Amino acid sequence: MSAQTAQWQDVAPLLQVRELSKFYAPGKGCGDIDFDLYPGEVLGIVGESGSGKSTLLNVLSARLAPDAGQVIYQSEQFGELDLYACDEAQRRVLMRSEWGIVHQHARDGLRMNVSAGANIGERLMAVGERHYGNIRERAQAWLEAVEIDSSRIDDRPSQFSGGMQQRLQIARNLVTHPQLIFMDEPTGGLDVSVQAKLLDMLRGLVAELGLSVIIVTHDLAVARLLAHRLMVMRRGQVVESGLTDQVLDDPQHPYTQLLVSSILQN
Amino acid sequence: MTTMISVQNVAKTFTLHNQGGTSFAVLEGISLAVAAGECVVLHGQSGAGKSTFLKALYANYSVDAGAIVLRDGEQQVDITQAPPRRIIALRQQTLGYVSQFLRVIPRVPTLEVVMQPLLDLGVAREVCEAKARELLTRLNVPERLWQLAPSTFSGGEQQRVNIARGFIVDYPILLLDEPTASLDAKNRQVVVQLINEAKRRGAAVVGIFHDEDVREAVADRLVDIRLSK
Amino acid sequence: MSEVATGYNFAYLDEQSKRMIRRALLKAVAIPGFQVPFGGREMPLPHGWGTGGMQVTASVIGQQDTLKVIDQGADDTTNAVSIRRFFARTAGVATTEETAAADLIQTRHRIPETPLRNGQILIYQVPTPEPLRFIEPRDSETIKMHALREYGAMQVKLYEDVARFGHIATSYDYPVMVNRRYMMSPSPIPKFDNPKMDRMPALQLFGAGFEKRIYAVPPYTQVTSLDFDDHPFEVQSWEESCAICAAQDSFLDEVITDDAGSRMFVCSDTDYCRQRVAQQEANP
Numbered sequence: 187m188s189a190q191t192a193q194w195q196d197v198a199p200l201l202q203v204r205e206l207s208k209f210y211a212p213g214k215g216c217g218d219i220d221f222d223l224y225p226g227e228v229l230g231i232v233g234e235s236g237s238g239k240s241t242l243l244n245v246l247s248a249r250l251a252p253d254a255g256q257v258i259y260q261s262e263q264f265g266e267l268d269l270y271a272c273d274e275a276q277r278r279v280l281m282r283s284e285w286g287i288v289h290q291h292a293r294d295g296l297r298m299n300v301s302a303g304a305n306i307g308e309r310l311m312a313v314g315e316r317h318y319g320n321i322r323e324r325a326q327a328w329l330e331a332v333e334i335d336s337s338r339i340d341d342r343p344s345q346f347s348g349g350m351q352q353r354l355q356i357a358r359n360l361v362t363h364p365q366l367i368f369m370d371e372p373t374g375g376l377d378v379s380v381q382a383k384l385l386d387m388l389r390g391l392v393a394e395l396g397l398s399v400i401i402v403t404h405d406l407a408v409a410r411l412l413a414h415r416l417m418v419m420r421r422g423q424v425v426e427s428g429l430t431d432q433v434l435d436d437p438q439h440p441y442t443q444l445l446v447s448s449i450l451q452n
Numbered sequence: 453m454t455t456m457i458s459v460q461n462v463a464k465t466f467t468l469h470n471q472g473g474t475s476f477a478v479l480e481g482i483s484l485a486v487a488a489g490e491c492v493v494l495h496g497q498s499g500a501g502k503s504t505f506l507k508a509l510y511a512n513y514s515v516d517a518g519a520i521v522l523r524d525g526e527q528q529v530d531i532t533q534a535p536p537r538r539i540i541a542l543r544q545q546t547l548g549y550v551s552q553f554l555r556v557i558p559r560v561p562t563l564e565v566v567m568q569p570l571l572d573l574g575v576a577r578e579v580c581e582a583k584a585r586e587l588l589t590r591l592n593v594p595e596r597l598w599q600l601a602p603s604t605f606s607g608g609e610q611q612r613v614n615i616a617r618g619f620i621v622d623y624p625i626l627l628l629d630e631p632t633a634s635l636d637a638k639n640r641q642v643v644v645q646l647i648n649e650a651k652r653r654g655a656a657v658v659g660i661f662h663d664e665d666v667r668e669a670v671a672d673r674l675v676d677i678r679l680s681k
Numbered sequence: 682m683s684e685v686a687t688g689y690n691f692a693y694l695d696e697q698s699k700r701m702i703r704r705a706l707l708k709a710v711a712i713p714g715f716q717v718p719f720g721g722r723e724m725p726l727p728h729g730w731g732t733g734g735m736q737v738t739a740s741v742i743g744q745q746d747t748l749k750v751i752d753q754g755a756d757d758t759t760n761a762v763s764i765r766r767f768f769a770r771t772a773g774v775a776t777t778e779e780t781a782a783a784d785l786i787q788t789r790h791r792i793p794e795t796p797l798r799n800g801q802i803l804i805y806q807v808p809t810p811e812p813l814r815f816i817e818p819r820d821s822e823t824i825k826m827h828a829l830r831e832y833g834a835m836q837v838k839l840y841e842d843v844a845r846f847g848h849i850a851t852s853y854d855y856p857v858m859v860n861r862r863y864m865m866s867p868s869p870i871p872k873f874d875n876p877k878m879d880r881m882p883a884l885q886l887f888g889a890g891f892e893k894r895i896y897a898v899p900p901y902t903q904v905t906s907l908d909f910d911d912h913p914f915e916v917q918s919w920e921e922s923c924a925i926c927a928a929q930d931s932f933l934d935e936v937i938t939d940d941a942g943s944r945m946f947v948c949s950d951t952d953y954c955r956q957r958v959a960q961q962e963a964n965p
Contacts, residue, residue, distance in 0.1 A: 311833040
């Protein structure tokens with residue numbers, strides 16, 4: 187098999203995070219965050235609510251300015267970018283082209299008053315596509331890719347189930363072939379029965395498209411299935427990080443041990 | 453002979469912070485070398501740390517001291533020091549691990565579960581599917597189950613699905629944690645054949661087997677993992 | 682016509698307010714299509730009746746100017762008559778119904794059929810100045826979208842039209858790009874009139890009284906209507922011609938003539954229609 191003889195080669199990080207801090211009040215926010223994210227890597231950020239993981243995600247995805255520190259991103263269009271030193275125009279271009287943001291509540295990430303096709307097509311139009319036929323064709327292909335019947339293309343998201351809305355949100359983000367996706371509790375509001383299907387789909391898409399993902403979740407089962415490595419947060423600090431199964435099966439920090447031991451075994 | 457696994461003075465202590473900070477040493481001063489085509493069977497009393505050691509070889513557990521160097525093509529990787537993405541690349545192409553427990557996303561059909569590791573390497577779907585079918589057939593998993601998710605299967609069926617998944621990629625290093633436990637004689641024999649085929653193509657195998665017949669059929673060497681004092 | 686009212690400043694507004702509005706107008710002309718906020722004043726009629734257009738007219742009109750006011754193309758509708766009379770009384774200016782004779786034309790919902798010339802000013806009454814409003818309710822965000830020229834979302838509206846009707850069904854207030862830079866609402870004129878805005882020799886001023894915004898298109902400025910490559914911009918056309926003047930090139934209103942559903946099509950631009958009839962009578 188050719189894949190077996192391929193040599194592992196180190197590559198440049200996609201995202202470099204240096205001494206990043208954002209506090210609303212002492213203990214509220216996140217501080218001293220340092221890590222690199224590499225192309226194709228899925229990083230899970232876990233911890234209880236209030237641990238600062240959502241704040242961190244907002245700072246990383248250029249939606250909330252930090253108090254201190256840097257986020258350096260390797261952009262396809264602009265080269266190396268210091269996210270909070272660069273032009274806001276560039277950050278906004280990233281958000282609609284090279285990045286995707288999947289919100290916990292689909293209605294925060296979708297336009298509920300326009301059709302599914304328009305929701306997917308918007309990003310294409312935002313990056314300059316002006317051919318209706320092409321937009322429609324690609325919207326249809328992406329609906330199918332996220333397992334939504336393409337005959338629903340003209341329906342509004344409000345007519346969709348929660349799971350479908352979440353899948354539509356994913357399609358809307360992926361249509362411009364982003365290289366980095368931020369996800370905030372993507373399975374959070376869904377029934378357990380719907381979660382599994384979404385997780386399997388996400389896992390497949392991430393592997394197939396070679397996406398880099400930063401996913402915030404409080405659900406360690408979700409983290410185990412999707413993330414290559416984890417950062418465990420508590421009171422705004424990273425207390426432990428490493429390979430996902432190592433962190434979950436052989437936790438070192440007292441807080442991680444407590445977190446892991448609190449899960450019900452099946 | 454090419455050395456595939458080289459373990460030097462590995463030590464491991466568990467500390468349970470939430471149970472009064474209790475510490476107990478599990479591994480101490482363990483060294484081991486495994487060559488390509490060789491099968492080493494870990495030996496020792498229950499609780500001696502065999503399984504912990506095997507998990508350390510997979511980087512599933514961390515170690516406190518020592519080095520675990522695995523050969524990945526032309527490169528040598530010390531997995532106690534390597535970054536997570538290096539270990540993931542290693543696991544995708546080089547390092548296989550089969551336990552007796554199946555851990556997969558619920559509701560994914562058996563055939564998909566089995567072929568996934570090969571698909572992840574970018575191998576064509578038809579090739580993956582053909583190989584998955586062959587393995588499931590050899591392991592006597594009835595074809596009517598292939599399109600169903602394994603979560604509803606019996607323990608033995610799940611275990612065989614897991615073995616098929618573990619053997620679908622021709623890993624140069626294979627770690628087996630009691631894969632034959634609770635299998636019937638016929639299926640144990642299939643697993644023995646799979647292990648011996650892996651050895652013949654040059655895989656280095658490290659395993660834990662409780663069945664003496666399996667052990668004798670595959671082992672080149674027994675290595676004692678002694679309970680640390 | 683009417684008596685000139687006493688006790689009011691020329692054209693009703695005080696001079697300071699007019700200066701403030703003229704400053705906004707200068708800025709608007711300098712940045713074609715950009716919405717300039719201004720300190721809108723109260724006018725003696727409700728918002729939605731053309732107070733934005735009236736404030737602009739009051740600020741630019743001079744004693745020697747002749748004013749024409751149209752509403753839906755007609756000079757004789759209530760709104761047009763009221764506003765024309767308002768300026769006749771407060772400014773004592775001459776008024777006309779003839780497009781070519783006017784220096785200033787205040788309009789609601791139409792551009793006259795007779796081509797305008799350089800030196801004339803067309804003043805639009807605007808109810809909703811922000812073309813991005815339907816997709817983005819936050820002002821802070823639409824301002825950013827304009828600043829960064831992020832207009833992809835606007836295309837969503839056209840996409841929805843084509844998906845639902847098979848063609849771009851938006852027929853009035855059809856969004857335009859001004860000078861290839863700012864997206865602009867042309868006010869609720871029919872899209873039939875959009876091509877007239879492009880490189881128009883006259884100055885076009887837009888006043889939104891309720892939202893207190895002023896914007897402008899200077900003479901000879903490029904104005905293009907949004908579309909898709911495979912669904913190009915098109916204007917309305919009619920099988921019929923005007924039942925009064927037989928015009929085939931003007932915007933037609935459908936008029937129901939009796940309870941039996943009989944109907945006829947007539948020019949929406951009453952001045953244009955009347956001139957054609959006069960011409961036909963002169964040269965039978």
